[in-house]
Amino acid sequence: MxxxxxxxxxxxxxxxxxxxxxxxxxxxxxxxxxxxxxxxxxxxxxxxxxxxxxxxxxxxxxxxxxxxxxxxxxxxxxxxxxxxxxxxxxxxxxxxxxxxxxxxxxxxxxxxxxxxxxxxxxxxxxxxxxxxxxxxxxxxxxxxxxxxxxxxxxxxxxxxxxxxxxxxxxxxxxxxxxxxxxxxxxxxxxxxxxxxxxxxxxxxxxxxxxxxxxxxxxxxIAQAVYAADAIKDYVVQIVRATRETPLLRLGASPRAALHLLRAAKARAAIGGRGHVLPDDVQSLAAAVLAHRLLPSTDGSIARRSALDVVGDLLQQVPVPQARAVV
Incomplete structure (x- = not known):
């Protein structure tokens, strides 16, 4: 094939x-x-x-x-x-x-x-x-x-x-x-x-x-899955949020953004879909981002792990509207 x-x-x-x-x-x-x-x-x-x-x-x-x-x-x-x-x-x-x-x-x-x-x-x-x-x-x-x-x-x-x-x-x-x-x-x-x-x-x-x-x-085939500009912007906003939060002293790299999008495309292909949904990005964000992040002193004092911070940021970053990704 x-x-x-x-x-x-x-x-x-x-x-x-x-x-x-x-x-x-x-x-x-x-x-x-x-x-x-x-x-x-x-x-x-x-x-x-x-x-x-x-x-x-x-x-x-x-x-x-x-x-x-x-x-x-x-x-x-x-x-x-x-x-x-x-x-x-x-x-x-x-x-x-x-x-x-x-x-x-x-x-x-x-x-x-x-x-x-x-x-x-x-x-x-x-x-x-x-x-x-x-x-x-x-x-x-x-x-x-x-x-x-x-x-x-x-x-x-x-x-x-x-x-x-x-x-x-x-x-x-x-x-x-x-x-x-x-x-x-x-x-x-x-x-x-x-x-x-x-x-x-x-x-x-x-x-x-x-x-x-x-x-x-x-x-x-997975590489050919369509990702709308709104989805790409969503990935960028999540990654940028990890760099701006005071709870982390090391945020996600540009490579992390690329990995997150590629993984979301693969997840969509496995699901039989030709386009990426925000759910694909959200379901993979913790696995793709958390191991690259380092908590700051504030994060350690607040007892927030990298996984916790990623979960918090997913709640804060606006999700693209459905009409923008279909």
Whole structure:
């Protein structure tokens, strides 16, 4: 499928295909449909996902399930303090018989990069991902090597263990389109997990619901979804509000505005719609913006987290009228 438009047939196809991908992932990650849909939204928006939560709630399993459900290549990188940048991006090795250097690709040369416990690597190693995530390429010894699309980094980190960790710098966090917390499953979902997963590996039973070429075509369709000027202005006003509130000392970047619009387009495509609604922007604002924001002293005193501030700003920024977006 190579369509570049967002016509009714194409959008119906995207809705059905993404629904099948989510259903496939849900056979492994039970009771977390909203988290799964956000991961697929980030995939179609050509973004990267940061999964942050306590151990044992399925962060790495979500990344593995996404890779297998879309039938694409994946590589897992276990981030540790002794991991080198060349382990991530690759290294040039001298071949005496040829009298020249040969580039050996690193773990990022795949479709889905699973970065496990990313904050356990040194800042130098973390920074090796910056070019990959933003420009989808690796530069080594003056030579640029493009990464094969689709390409997504799904990184996990544990927010409560501080010993032996290196917090992600602002530049790194800004390159993640969205952050999501898995949360504990509901009692019914946890019972189903014990019933169906205790004696077997659920990932081994997961059947691919798509392939890399189809995902890339769906990405192009999502990019063609229409966003009215009123919607774009709404995104800009939300982002600007994060920079002006005294509760934050670091607001959202222009990249954040771009990520929010792209994610909203992908959410509309998954819903089978050819245009973005304010609801798409509102439903994604917290996941896309909160991890980029830093509370100010006033915000800390008022006990307002970044998520709280985003929620407050969504209540304050005027919503576009329906006639302006249809």
């Amino acid at each position: 190579t369509a570049l438009t967002a016509g009714p047939r194409e959008l119906e196809y995207v809705a059905q295909a993404t629904g099948a991908i989510c259903d496939s992932i849900e056979t492994v990650i039970e009771g977390k449909r909203d988290v799964i849909e956000l991961a697929v939204t980030v995939l179609l928006a050509e973004g990267h996902l940061l999964v942050e939560d306590v151990p044992g709630v399925g962060k790495t399993m979500l990344a593995k399930s996404l890779a297998k459900a879309i039938g694409s290549k994946s590589r897992r990188i276990q981030f540790t303090p002794d991991l080198l940048p060349s382990d991530v991006t690759g290294v040039s090795i001298y071949r005496p018989e040829l009298r020249e250097f040969e580039f050996k690709p690193g773990a990022v040369f795949t479709n889905v990069v699973i970065g496990d416990e990313i904050n356990r690597a040194s800042p130098k190693t973390q920074s090796a991902l910056l070019e990959c995530m933003e420009e989808r390429q690796v530069t080594a010894d003056g030579v640029t090597h493009p990464l094969e699309p689709p390409f997504i980094v799904v990184a996990t980190q544990n927010p409560i263990e501080m010993e032996g960790t290196y917090p992600l710098p602002e530049a790194q966090r800004d390159r993640f389109m969205a952050r999501v917390s898995m949360g504990y499953p509901a009692p019914a979902a946890e019972m189903d997990m014990l019933e169906h997963h205790a004696g077997r590996d659920p990932l081994g039973q997961l059947a691919p619901a798509s392939d890399a070429a189809t995902v890339q075509a769906m990405i192009q």
